[in-house]
Amino acid sequence: MTAKLSAIDLTLIRGESCLFQGLEFALNSGELLLLEGQNGSGKTSLMRAIAGMLSLETGEIFWNDLPVDRQRQEFHGSLVWLAHRTGLKGDLTLVENLRFEASLRAQSGVDRTAVYERLGISKLKTLPLRALSAGQQRRVALARMLLADVPLWLMDEPFTNLDREGRKLVMQLTEEHLAKGGMCVMAAHQDIEIDATVRRVSL
């Protein structure tokens, strides 16, 4: 199964300023879309627009050549969004949080224990999330992404709060995901080195 994410003629106006105009891109299985730009240039807004949370001035986004507006649920079932805020509940434990996320999605065959092990969070399972450091919470958010087992990853500044080892792990995970035929939209300040086709959008 190959998938395709594309967009034509995207224009977004927030308040008085036009963040981008006539923007277009096409992304195939195994490719990474890198959103580049300074702070406030609209990287997060573009990502929210792709996720269908912002209404665009003009333009349309397509998933497998069908407008996403017409297949919102299928599209949302194929993507997972690693946002700036983790979207996890501080009062709940790691397991409780991830169990809730899992019950919203189709069952995935991913081995939980292996994922926890890989991200180095298997010892934190019984603690409420608020007791974890920002970097550890970030790793839990990464675990949610892996457990969802979907083709499209939207990653907004995935390296925030992570140590060097963590950043390396994110790159590895992304590389593996792309090698399996997944695709990834990433907003990042720094340039990244990855063994895959990288398409760029400069904002």
Place this chain on the structure above:
Amino acid sequence: MSHSNPQQPGIFAGLIAIARRDLLLAWKRPGDVLNPLFFFAMVCTLFPLAVGPSPEQLTFSGPGVLWVAALLATLLSLNSLFMSDHEDGSLDQLLVSPQPLPVLALGKTLAHWLISGLPLVLISPLLAMTYRMPSEIMGVLMLTLLLGTICLSLLGSIGAALTVGLHRGTALLSLLILPLAMPVLLLGANTVSLAAGNEVYATGIWALGAYAVAALSLAPYATAAALRISNE
């Protein structure tokens, strides 16, 4: 590729999952849950102390006071319905989840009602005794409050969704909801009064039930639309 999805969760999986999560959160933070209940109990017990112990006056004003207190207690608790989800980003995650948003909104409203509405219904007979209400009408009181709190939670979820991005949205929320909540208050309080006066009261209960059914079928869609708008 391993991304084939063999088993999609059912339509109500999201409703159950989110209601269970919110109940679990409430269990871990009982203070937030008890606040509206305390408010309800306090207003209802202070009022007889202030107006004096005359039985006629108490029986006369009892239904009204109980109903106003229940309405205000519900309004008080509504502000937090989507607040914490908005702050920690889980509302964003719900908006991009593969579950239909109205179902998720209904799940959150259900949890809210179980946490803040149902306890009011359950303690209302106790508080009604301070107003010397005859025990025969306790059933009517509880039934109207049951239907009424369902209506209020559902209507309130629309207002809470509209004001979720605003700081100090409580006043605006009350302003938005009160016109819609007014029929509930009038029907509820008057039905109990009629029952207390040994008059025919069934119409009121049917009307409240109809209002609850209408709210149940329309409010989740309105709440979902409001969440999308206020989260842009």
